[in-house]
Amino acid sequence: MQNTKTEALRNGLIYGVSDRPPFVEALFAALQHLLAIAVSIMTPALIVCGVLGINIADTGYIVSMSLLVSGIATFIQVRRIGPVGSGLLSIQGTSFAFIGVLIAVGQSRISAGGSPESALPLMFGLCFVGSFIEIVCSRFIKPLRLLITPLVSGIVVTLIGMTLIASAMKSCAGGQPVLEGFLSGKVAAAVVQQNLMLAGLVILTILVLNSFHNRWVRMSSIFVGLLTGYVVAMFLGKVDFSSLAQTSMVALPVPFKYGFEFDFSVFLGISLLYLVTMVETIGDITATSLVSGEPIEGDLYLERVSGGVLGDGFNSLLAAMFNTFPNTTFSQNNGIIQLTGVASRYVGYFVAAILTILGLIPYVAAVAALMPAAVLGGATFLMFGTVASSGIRIIASQVIDRRGTLILAVSLATGLGVSFEPGLVKAMPVWLHGILSSGIIAGGLVAIILNFALPGSPAEYLKENQPEVGINPDLD
Numbered sequence: 001m002q003n004t005k006t007e008a009l010r011n012g013l014i015y016g017v018s019d020r021p022p023f024v025e026a027l028f029a030a031l032q033h034l035l036a037i038a039v040s041i042m043t044p045a046l047i048v049c050g051v052l053g054i055n056i057a058d059t060g061y062i063v064s065m066s067l068l069v070s071g072i073a074t075f076i077q078v079r080r081i082g083p084v085g086s087g088l089l090s091i092q093g094t095s096f097a098f099i100g101v102l103i104a105v106g107q108s109r110i111s112a113g114g115s116p117e118s119a120l121p122l123m124f125g126l127c128f129v130g131s132f133i134e135i136v137c138s139r140f141i142k143p144l145r146l147l148i149t150p151l152v153s154g155i156v157v158t159l160i161g162m163t164l165i166a167s168a169m170k171s172c173a174g175g176q177p178v179l180e181g182f183l184s185g186k187v188a189a190a191v192v193q194q195n196l197m198l199a200g201l202v203i204l205t206i207l208v209l210n211s212f213h214n215r216w217v218r219m220s221s222i223f224v225g226l227l228t229g230y231v232v233a234m235f236l237g238k239v240d241f242s243s244l245a246q247t248s249m250v251a252l253p254v255p256f257k258y259g260f261e262f263d264f265s266v267f268l269g270i271s272l273l274y275l276v277t278m279v280e281t282i283g284d285i286t287a288t289s290l291v292s293g294e295p296i297e298g299d300l301y302l303e304r305v306s307g308g309v310l311g312d313g314f315n316s317l318l319a320a321m322f323n324t325f326p327n328t329t330f331s332q333n334n335g336i337i338q339l340t341g342v343a344s345r346y347v348g349y350f351v352a353a354i355l356t357i358l359g360l361i362p363y364v365a366a367v368a369a370l371m372p373a374a375v376l377g378g379a380t381f382l383m384f385g386t387v388a389s390s391g392i393r394i395i396a397s398q399v400i401d402r403r404g405t406l407i408l409a410v411s412l413a414t415g416l417g418v419s420f421e422p423g424l425v426k427a428m429p430v431w432l433h434g435i436l437s438s439g440i441i442a443g444g445l446v447a448i449i450l451n452f453a454l455p456g457s458p459a460e461y462l463k464e465n466q467p468e469v470g471i472n473p474d475l476d
Contacts, residue, residue: 029336040096056366059369064362067356077348078090088292088343134278172381230371251365282305
C-alpha cells in the first residue's frame with residue numbers, strides 16, 4: 001500500500017484508489033460526497049411524482065427507494081463484483097435524463113383515463129427492459145460511440161434541460177393544478193404570486209451562496225436553498241405534517257410493488273436515453289480515472305469503463321425492480337475528489353452505507369415528499385437551466401462545420417417544436433405518437449439519423465471532435 005500511497009501523493013492526492021484512509025477521514029470525505037448528491041438523488045422522483053400528481057404515500061416510498069438503490073448501486077460500482085462496476089470512487093444516483101420522457105409516459109396514461117398511480121407499472125416496466133440496452137452495449141463500447149457522437153450527446157442534453165424548464169416554471173407557480181386554477185379564475189393571483197416569491201427566494205439563496213469562494217458554502221447551496229424555502233413555506237402554512245403520523249418505521253423494498261407493464265410504442269425514447277447516459281457514464285468514469293491519478297487509456301481503463309457502463313445498466317435494472325427510476329454515475333463527485341485529494345474507493349463504502357440507511361428510514365423521504373411545489377420549482381428552475389447550459393458546453397467544445405450546423409439546427413428545431421406544439425403529434429400516424437411524445441426523443445432521433453445520413457463519416461467526425469472529459473456535471 002505504501003507504493004500506492006507514494007504514487008497518489010505524486011499525483012496531488014492524499015489517498016489513491018486502493019488506499020484505506022482512517023475511519024474519521026473516510027467518514028468526513030463521504031459526508032462531503034453526500035452533501036453534493038443527496039438532494040439530486042431525491043429530486044427526479046419528487047419532480048416526476050409531483051407533476052403527475054402521485055399521492056404523498058407513494059411519492060415518499062419511491063423517494064425512499066431512490067436513496068436505498070443509490071446506496072446499493074454505489075457499493076456495486078465501487079466494489080466491482082465480477083465484471084460489474086468500475087472499481088473507482090464512482091458514486092451512483094437517480095438520473096435526471098429520464099424525467100421528461102417519464103412524465104410524458106405518465107401524462108399519456110392519465111389522459112387516456114388512468115389514475116396517476118396507474119402509470120407507475122408502465123414507467124418501471126419500460127425502465128427495467130431498457131436497462132438491458134446499456135447492459136448489452138457495455139460489451140461494445142468503442143463502436144457504439146459512433147452512434148452517439150459528442151454533438152449528438154450535446155443536442156440531447158440541451159433538449160433535456162430546455163424541455164424541462166416549462167415543468168420547472170409550472171412548479172414555481174405552485175404546480176399544474178394551481179396554475180390551471182389561476183387561469184380558469186378559481187385560484188387568486190395572490191396565491192400564485194406568493195408561490196413565485198417562494199421560488200424566487202430559493203433561487204436567490206442558491207445564487208448568493210454560489211457566489212462565495214468558500215467551497216463548503218458553494219457545495220451546500222442547493223441544500224440550503226431548499227431548506228430555506230421549506231422553512232419559509234412552513235411559516236406560510238404551506239406544509240402539512242399530519243400525514244407523517246401514518247409513516248411506517250421502516251421502508252421495506254418490495255420488488256415490482258406496483259406491478260409491471262410494457263408498451264413498445266413508447267419504448268424508443270427510453271432506449272435513446274439509455275444510450276445517451278451510457279456516453280455520459282464513459283465521460284464520467286474517464287474524468288474519475290483522471291482525477292484519481294489512474295490511466296485514461298489502455299486495458300485497465302477500458303476494463304473500468306466497460307464495467308462502469310455494465311454497472312450503470314445493472315443498477316438501473318435494480319432501480320426499476322425496486323420501484324424507482326434509472327441510476328447513473330454522478331460526475332459532480334469528481335469535483336469532491338479534486339477538492340479533498342481523496343480518491344479511495346473505500347470512501348464509497350461509507351457513502352453506500354449511509355444512503356442505504358437513509359433509504360430504509362421513511363421519514364427522510366416523507367419530509368422531502370411534503371416539500372411544496374414552489375420550493376422544489378425554484379431549485380429545478382436552476383438545475384434544468386444548468387443542464388441545458390451543460391449541453392451547450394458540450395456542443396461548443398466541438399468544431400461545428402456546415403454539416404454540424406445542419407444537424408444542430410434541424411434537431412433542436414424538431415425537439416423544441418414538438419415541445420412547443422404537442423397537439424400537432426395527433427395529426428401524425430398512431431405509431432409515431434410514442435416517438436414524438438417528447439421533444440427529447442424527437443430531437444435526439446433526428447440528430448442520430450442526420451449524423452449518419454448527411455455526407456461525412458461519423459468515425460472521422462468523432463476522431464476530429466474529441467469531447468472534454470467531465471464537462472457535464474449537472475445532467476445526473
